[in-house]
Amino acid sequence: MKPATPQEGGSLRCLLVRAGDYLCAVPVASVRRVVRALTVHALPGASPELSGLAEFSGEPLPVLDLARLVGAPPGATPSYPVTVVVWAGPPDSHEAVGLAADAALEIAEVSPSSVVGGGGGVVRGEAAVGGRPVRVLDLELLGAAR
């Protein structure tokens, strides 16, 4: 499991978002913007994780369903869903991607040493934040072949 990049004081600053019944931690360094849920146009034949394409700042943006991406059970119907626009892929070739989430909650510090489990796929592992289990994401892996 690749170690998290430490921020100040050795912790990883993350944006906590709700996706279905899960809390996910998105490294703040990867977050470009959080916006009200974008209008998405589905692509026929797309994997279930891909909600479709949207327009963001004049550019086409693939939008992924974060709950499906992390395998979250469905949660309550969100009141104010959001799209978290992030940089995905390796740093030398990253691209903008939207993550459709139920809500953006707060900024939290995650200690890399507390991340365990290696959830697989885009989930680096799980950590406890404020007593709650949180899936910590690794967006560098998002463009990698399955």
Next chain:
Amino acid sequence: MTEADLLLLRRGGGLWGVATAEVRRLVDHGDGVRVELGDGALLADEVLGVAPRLAVRPPGAVLRRFWPEPCDGIAVHRGSPVVVVDGRRPPNGLAAAEGEASHGKQHR
């Protein structure tokens, strides 16, 4: 990033673009339009017109991973995303069936 003159089509709720240089004629086809190309044909629910010099960027790794259909690129036209296709290798749902004849009125 490249620029392209694209014929814009609506199909299945999405916007699609094909290079105008590939288009030979448009023919009414049932409730939609058959777009006949130099090599092959596409089916559209509606033809919206030509978008000149649209900025087209190649599909990124994330899009290719979750949507492995053939695609020349993606663009935005008047606030809506457009998928740019190669008429010779269109994605499923856009290609006209081989051998399907066009009998409708031709557009001029």
